[in-house]
Amino acid sequence: MTETTALRLAGRDALALLHRISTNALADLTPGQCRATLFCDFRGRLLHRAVVGAGSDGALWLFRDDAPGAELAAFLDRHVFRDDVRIEDRSHELPVAVAAGGAAPAPGTMTERAGIPTAVLAPDDEALTLGAQAPAGDDQARTRQRILAGRPGHGHEIVETFTPFEVGLAHEVHLDKGCYTGQETLMRLVTYQSVKRRLARVKGPGAVPAPPAGLTAEGRPAGILTRAVRDGAGWIGLAVIRNDACEAGHPLEIAGGGRTEPPEPLPARRPLGRG
Structure with missing residues (x-):
């Protein structure tokens, strides 16, 4: 529990x-x-x-x-x-x-x-x-609900590996409020349009992979599978994926075996403030 x-x-x-x-x-x-x-x-x-x-x-x-x-x-x-x-x-x-x-x-x-x-x-x-x-x-039902809703969670997407902009939480960052820990870095990411990854929903056939797991596209690093749960005869999950791999719309290979269907990028969010 x-x-x-x-x-x-x-x-x-x-x-x-x-x-x-x-x-x-x-x-x-x-x-x-x-x-x-x-x-x-x-x-x-x-x-x-x-x-x-x-x-x-x-x-x-x-x-x-x-x-x-x-x-x-x-x-x-x-x-x-x-x-x-x-x-x-x-x-x-x-x-x-x-x-x-x-x-x-x-x-x-x-x-x-x-x-x-x-x-x-x-x-x-x-x-x-x-x-x-x-x-x-039960935890499995909650995990599936969270994945379907595209909600990032602690220990999976809310971890030190990612910034808010990479996991769909930009709308909980205010650009006009002044200083706080991490503010300068987040402002630079916005100013220079440097956010290269985004949250996506992924799914695939067969056994549920064990996250976190690396994802590749044609042998090149493409992202990280952050969580997965059984869904019918296959599985469904969330992943943080490079923008170019999302846009290409091709299946991704999972480290340790298996592959995803083409990822489904979740809607982009915008930070608060600055017009």
């Missing part, structure tokens, strides 16, 4: 801290609103992603449905110096899951009951249910 994250941040400097160290603009977040943001290293490579919601009591909540809270809590704590910020890991009390249909919050909002969040829906994302309402489900 995949562990999930629910962190509560309190203190007068909590919002300023998150705005300062992550990619999205959060300084104007007001109670009842939510936004997804990313945490990168100095190279602009991905470390963490979370949906940030502002509570009615002034606290901030960070949620994710595919990774435990302890590592993110420790990461945040390393950035707290003389700031008035208190971090509580409430992950065991508030399990997080993708909503299985039914009513969802309005995009960009978080709902609460008696001061405890019950659901969030970040812009251009899927709704998450929290606490006792979080539906149960």
Whole structure:
């Protein structure tokens, strides 16, 4: 069973801290609103992603449905110096899951009951249910759902191998918000149009390959298969693939044996800001 994250941040400097160290603009977040943001290293490579919601009591909540809270809590704590910020890991009390249909919050909002969040829906994302309402489900079914939705996840696409622009998360990077870790590198990638890879859905026949696995096109490196799961008589997965290999539309060879059908590039996203 995949562990999930629910962190509560309190203190007068909590919002300023998150705005300062992550990619999205959060300084104007007001109670009842939510936004997804990313945490990168100095190279602009991905470390963490979370949906940030502002509570009615002034606290901030960070949620994710595919990774435990302890590592993110420790990461945040390393950035707290003389700031008035208190971090509580409430992950065991508030399990997080993708909503299985039914009513969802309005995009960009978080709902609460008696001061405890019950659901969030970040812009251009899927709704998450929290606490006792979080539906149960097996990991294989969740993985397949995530692949079909083209949602990058921790430990697969949200890893230090990739930047946000390579895995379909450009829309969670704000180019006008000022300095944060990785900002200079990400800005250069945009300025010089240097993003050479993109997220794609792939599938193939036979046994499910074991990711991460290298992909080649006519013997040349073409990308990385990041996850795969059984789909009928074959398998379906996500991969980060060079733009030219996506555009060529040819099958790709998988390291260790097997091949994909022609990759299906996922829709490109644009960073926020700069017109």
